[in-house]
Amino acid sequence: MHITNIISQYFGKFAKTEFPSFIQKFINKVYVKSMKLDMSEFRNEKFYKSLNDLFTRELSIARQINEDENVFISxxxxxxxxxxxxxxxLALQIKGMEYSFEELLTYNCANNFEKLVDGKYMNFYLSxxxxxxxxxxxxxxxKRLIHVPGKLYPVNLKYLNKQIDLFAENERVILECIHEDKLFYMVFVGALNVGQMVFEFEPKVETNTKIRDIQIYEYEDKIIKKGDCLGYFxxxxxxxxxxxxxFVELESLIGQSIKYGQKICQKN
Structure with missing residues (x-):
């Protein structure tokens, strides 16, 4: 097991621990202040029983999303x-650092590689x-969920600039998706201190464990609606x-911070 996985497992144990109330409230308050969290759409930090609860907090106010059926939202x-x-x-990990979607998606998606050549891509970094x-x-x-075990390097801008093929080395979960007979993929990339990636429609997925073989889950007629919560880091x-x-035309968003529900592209 790589050192990044071990560090992440230990941090995960700390984050899921429910400390006595007065200690937990202090931990939560320090985290919110030090990370400058905007809690205006969430419950007060004192209500979360562990750091994991705080990390994976649900919105307490309904977020308005772009309902246009021709629009993909963030x-x-x-x-x-x-x-x-x-x-x-090839796509860019960051300026000057390329990665191959063939390596990222693995040979398990080889039947669809031809469709993706000269397509579009977008990278979303969650701090x-x-x-x-x-x-x-x-x-x-x-259609499929593919869990690819791997390392857990940090995915911040500093590491993206120096670690070649970072996305393809890290643990990840791949969703193969069909919209009106058109193909797109969503790839969820693990990182240092990400103890687990959770998918609400597939509870069998367990990340950052001793599993070393690629796990594939196939589905028939599993429909996900726009805006549905898929899971959480x-x-x-x-x-x-x-x-x-x-398939789509992208909005010009490089370098911008965006919100879930905001338009990222439109179907051609």
Whole structure:
């Protein structure tokens, strides 16, 4: 097991511990203040029984989302670190650092690689201060979930600049999705201190464990509605989306912080 996985497991144990109320309230208050969390859409920090509860907090105020059926919405609150055209099978991890979608998605998705060549991609980075739940960007049918064990390097901008193929080395969960007969992928990338990635429609998925083999779950007629909560990171991490060639036109969002529910692209 890589050192990053071990560190993350120990941090995960700390984060899920429910300390006595007065200690937990202090921990939560320090975290909110030090990370400069905006709690205006959430319950007061004193109500969360552990750091995990705080990390994975639900919205207490309904978020308005773009309901236009031709629009994909952001699945997360995040910073858009890169986006644009896939050049052949290559996308940018960050400026000057390329990665291959073939390596990221693994050979298990090889039958669909041709559709993704020269398509579109977008990288969403969730910092520790962000809302950690991820939502459906549109109505879609999930065909497969692929869990790829791996390392848990940090995914902040500093590490993205120096760690080649970081996304393809880290543990990740891949969703293969169909919307109106068009293909797109959502890739949820683990990171240091992300003790677990949770998927509410597939409780069998267990990340950051001793599992070393790729796990594949296949579905029939599993429909996810736009805005539905798919699950959550237990701390910050990254989501990457790929769309097949000719499917969508992206908004210009590189370097911008965006919210779940905001328009990220429109169908052609």
């Amino acid at each position: 699945p997360t609150d995040s910073l858009i670190t890169q986006a644009g055209d896939v050049k052949g099978d 520790p201060r962000d809302y950690h739940r991820y939502h459906s960007p549109c109505d879609f049918e999930v 237990k701390m910050g991490s990254t989501v990457v989306m790929f769309w097949e060639k000719g």
